[in-house]
Amino acid sequence: MKKSQLTFLVIALTLINIGYADDEAWQSHESINAVVSDYLTQHITLTGEYEISLVPLDSRLRLSQCPEPLEAFTNGEITHAGRVAVGVRCNAEKKWSIFTSGFIKVYQNVLVLVRPLQRGETITAQHLAVERRDVSSLREDFATLPEQLENKQAIRNLDAGMILSAKHAIEPKLIKRGELVMINSDSPGFSIQMSGQAMMDGTKGQLIRIKNNTSGRIISATVVAPGRVVVMN
Numbered sequence: 001m002k003k004s005q006l007t008f009l010v011i012a013l014t015l016i017n018i019g020y021a022d023d024e025a026w027q028s029h030e031s032i033n034a035v036v037s038d039y040l041t042q043h044i045t046l047t048g049e050y051e052i053s054l055v056p057l058d059s060r061l062r063l064s065q066c067p068e069p070l071e072a073f074t075n076g077e078i079t080h081a082g083r084v085a086v087g088v089r090c091n092a093e094k095k096w097s098i099f100t101s102g103f104i105k106v107y108q109n110v111l112v113l114v115r116p117l118q119r120g121e122t123i124t125a126q127h128l129a130v131e132r133r134d135v136s137s138l139r140e141d142f143a144t145l146p147e148q149l150e151n152k153q154a155i156r157n158l159d160a161g162m163i164l165s166a167k168h169a170i171e172p173k174l175i176k177r178g179e180l181v182m183i184n185s186d187s188p189g190f191s192i193q194m195s196g197q198a199m200m201d202g203t204k205g206q207l208i209r210i211k212n213n214t215s216g217r218i219i220s221a222t223v224v225a226p227g228r229v230v231v232m233n
Contacts, residue, residue, distance in 0.1 A: 025064070025065035026062045026063060026064065026065055027063040027064065027065045027066055027070075027090070028065075029056075029057045029061070031070065032057065032063075032070065032088050032098075032100065033054050033057070033100075035070045035071075035072045035088055036054060036072055036086045036088060036100050036102060037052060037054065037102075038072070039072035039073075039074075039086060040052050040078065040084070040086065040102060040104070043074070043077065043078050044078050044104065045077055045078060045079050046078070046079070046080075046081060046104070046106050047106075047108075048106050048107060048108040048135070049106070049107045049108070049132075050081070050104055050105060050106045050107070051104070051105040051107070052102055052103070052104055053102065053103045053105075054100065054101070054102045054103075055100065055101040055102065055103070057100065061098070063090070063096050063098070064090075064094055064096065066090035066091075066092050066096075067092050068090065068091055068092045070088055070089070070090060071088070071089050071090075071091060072086055072087065072088050073086070073087045073088075073089070074086055074087065078104070081104045081105060081106040081135070081136035081137075082103065082104065082136055082137070083101060083102070083103055084101070084102050084103070084104060085099050085100070085101055086099070086100050086101075086102060087099050087100075088100060104136065105134050105136045106134070106135055106136050107132050107133065107134055107135065108132070108133070108135050108142075108144070109130050109131070109132055109144060110130070110131065110132075110133050110135060110142050110143065110144055110163050110164075111128055111129075111130060111142070111143040111144060111145065111146065111148065111149065111163070111164045112128070112129050112130070112131045112133070112161065112162070112163055112164065113127060113128065113158055113159070113160055113161065113162050113164055114126075114127060114128065114129045114160060114161075115127055115160050116157070116158060116159055116160045117154040117157065117158040118154065118157055119154055119155065119156050119157050120153050120154065121153065121154050122151060122152070122153055122172065123149050123150060123151065123152050123153070123154060123169055124150065124151070125146055125150060128146045128149065128150070128164075130144070130145075130146070133163055135163070138163065139165075141165050141166055141167060142163050142164065142165050143164045143165055143166055148166055149164060149166070149168070149169050151172070152169035152170060152171055152172065153169060153170055153171075153172045153173075154168065154169055155167070155168055155169055155170050156168075170203070171203035171204055171205075171206075172203065172204075173201050173202065173203055174202060174203060174204055174223050174225060174226045174227075175198045175201065175202040175208065175223055175226065175227065175229070176198065176201055177198055177199065177200050177201050178197065178198060179197070179198050179227065180195060180196070180197060180198075180213075180227070181195070181196050181197070181198050181210060181227050181228060181229055182194075182195060182196075182227060182228050182229070183195065183196045183210060183212065183219075183221055183229055183230075183231060184224075184228065184229070184230045184231070185230075185231045186230060186231075186232060194212060194213070194214055195213045195214070196210040196211055196212050196213055196219075196221075196229070197210065197211045197213060198210060198229075199211055199218065202223040202229070203223060204223055204224070204225075205222065205223065205224075206222070206223050207220050207221070207222050207223075208220070208221065208222075208223060208229070210229055219231060
């Protein structure tokens with residue numbers, strides 16, 4: 001066989017092989033994404049509204065078309081928002097598997113500050129609004145109801161627009177150290193009142209030390225109102 005004929009034959013066979021390779025069926029990225037999306041929707045155990053977005057697959061990725069339904073899987077239950085990895089595999093004779101990534105955003109009604117607050121300032125209804133926000137990156141201690149923070153004091157300077165937590169506020173001080181207070185001693189059938197001096201600051205429901213002005217004794221009493229404590233017998 002002449003060299004020119006041999007060269008022509010090699011080129012022809014190469015073109016035939018390329019033609020067969022191009023004719024091979026590939027698994028569409030859309031079908032893979034659909035399986036992942038369905039899997040996430042069925043296995044999410046989060047509360048509230050959520051939104052799923054998938055990271056696009058590499059456009060160069062080519063996988064043989066699977067003659068059987070694709071199977072999606074994870075290493076455990078999907079119990080948190082944020083990034084999540086989902087595997088997809090083909091269980092046909094020509095097996096393959098890949099891992100994909102998605103993001104889950106969770107939306108809930110939360111308490112938002114509509115005007116700035118200074119440290120120690122009392123929080124009122126005018127400072128608060130309930131809005132639907134993405135809470136995917138937040139801890140579970142965010143406030144959802146105005147009554148959780150109303151009439152409390154800001155623990156630090158707070159900016160407008162921020163999502164509020166119970167940790168952003170404290171109960172106001174009803175009693176200050178050194179001030180005179182009225183002590184109520186309640187027992188079944190009778191009640192005694194006496195004056196005392198606060199040995200420490202106190203918020204509602206807090207147990208503080210009080211000096212009884214009559215006896216000079218230091219007692220423990222519960223703060224119930226401004227300038228008033230109760231000793232339970």
